[in-house]
Every structure is written in structure tokens, then in C-alpha cells.
Amino acid sequence: MTRFLTDHTGTLHAPAGPSVRIVSLVPSLTELLFDLGLGDQIVGRTRYCVHPAGWIDSVPVVGGTKTVDAGALTSLKATHVVVNVDETPKELADEMAALGSDVIVTHPNSVDDNPSLFRLLGAIFGRVEQAEILCQEFDQALRDLKNAATAMPARRVLYLIWQKPWMTVSSDTYISNTLRLVNWRTLGGAPVVRYPEIKLEDEIDRGADLVLFSSEPFPFTETHRIAFHRQFPHYAGRSAVIDAEMVSWYGSRAIPGLAYLADFAKGLDE
Secondary structure, three states, X not given: OHHHHEOOOOOEOOOOOOOOOEEEOOHXXXXXXXXXXXXXXXXXXXXXXXXXOOHHHHOOEEEOOOOEOHHHHHHHOOOEEEEEOOOOOHHHHHHHHHOOOEEEEEOOOOHHHHHHHHHHHHHHOOOHHHHHHHHHHHHHHHHHHHHHHOOOOOEEEEEEOEOOOOEOOOOOOHHHHHHHHHOEEEOOOOOOOOOOEOOHHHHHHOOOOXXXXXXXXXXXXXXXXXXXXXXXXXXXXXXXEEOHHHHHOOOOOHHHHHHHHHHHHHHHHO
């Protein structure tokens, strides 16, 4: 059991007691905590934590993913704060630890990291059985996706997450590693910069087979895709808007996300 209590930084966390009070600064982890049956113990969230819809509304907002109202955090008497390497600045995590909260640092970087994430939070917060149920559901969803992917063609994919400036994802990110499951290799550079700025024309010239417009963090829509086609008309039929929550959110959303990705990829071939 002890190995499941060690977070990404190697910090060993003691099992939480019955009076646990959790602040989550990561939208996907907030949803996971609810799915582990911890909704009543979540006392704070970011404004970007929007799932589970309806249930989340009663949880106080303490700030964004990178800025937190220290006064609000103190008033909530949080025993634990759940953060992520990509989304939470280290300085902020250190500040929250200095305020007396047990800071749990996560860093899932591929789909395969999800079971250990479920078990980490399940072990710390006394939800071991619930975590194992999620692991079983995840394993089945991953098997189904891998079976479907055997018939999918390889593609070079430009995955856009921002405009002005245009930005994409590097090859060693959760998103890229997820898309690789359906034989899609992302363009955009080596993992030195995880979310690099790019020149759109340069990436197109590199021979993208498919351009994906992510629904977050920039809210790309069909309007943006149509404007892109005016500039690059030969990409009509080779671009799409993708639901980013389903391919970039680790945690429990990854389970339906794997089925979504299989259907999305198959739909492009029809």
C-alpha cells in the first residue's frame, strides 16, 4: 500500500483522516475526486473546475489554476491541496505547503499513468475500492481502443491549442501520447518546450495530414476552422474541431475519453 501513497515528487503522504478537507487546483482531478466518492470533502476548486456539472456549483472557488487567494485557502482550512506539475507553478505549491496544507503533486504524462493516479488518490483518501473499480473500467476502455486502432492509418497531426500566437503540443505531453494510441503523431517539435509557439505556415509545410482545433484552452469552433480553410483550402476535409476534455483530461474522464477518441478517429475515415 505504501507505494501508492507516494506522489510525483517522491513525497510520501500519510492516509488522510476522517476530517479531510480537499482543495483541487486541477479541473480533471476535481472530477476524479468526485468520482471516487469524495465530493463532500472537496471544499475548494478553481473557476475552471466545471465537472461534474451541477454538483460542482456548491464548491467555493479559490482562484485559477495558477493563482490562488491565500486568504480563501486559509479560511477553508484545507488539509490537502491537489496540484499538477503542468498546471500549478511550483512557487504556488510551495506557498500552499507553507500555509499548512498537505500538497499532493501529480503529473500524468500518458494514458497509462491513470491507474496509478486513481490508486494514489484512492489510497490517500480512503477510497481504495472505488479506485480499483475505475482501474478496471479504464483497462477495458484501453483494450477496446487498442483493438480499434489496429485498423487505423498513421497520420501526422497538427494539434492547435491557441492562436495569436499559434501554439501546439510537443511530442512528450499527455495529449500527444494519447493521440499516439490511434497512430497519430503530433507535429510541433521536441519536448524541450512542452507547449511551443509555432508559425502555422511552417507546420503546414511539414506535411500535416490532419489539423485539429482543440476546444480548450483556446475555445476553437467551426468558425475558426472555416477561416483556416480560406487560408489553406487544400485542407478542406483534413481538419476538425476536437473535444479537448476527452483527449487532454486525465483522471476518470479518460475512461469515456478513450471511447470518444476511437469514434472520433473512425469518423474521419468514413
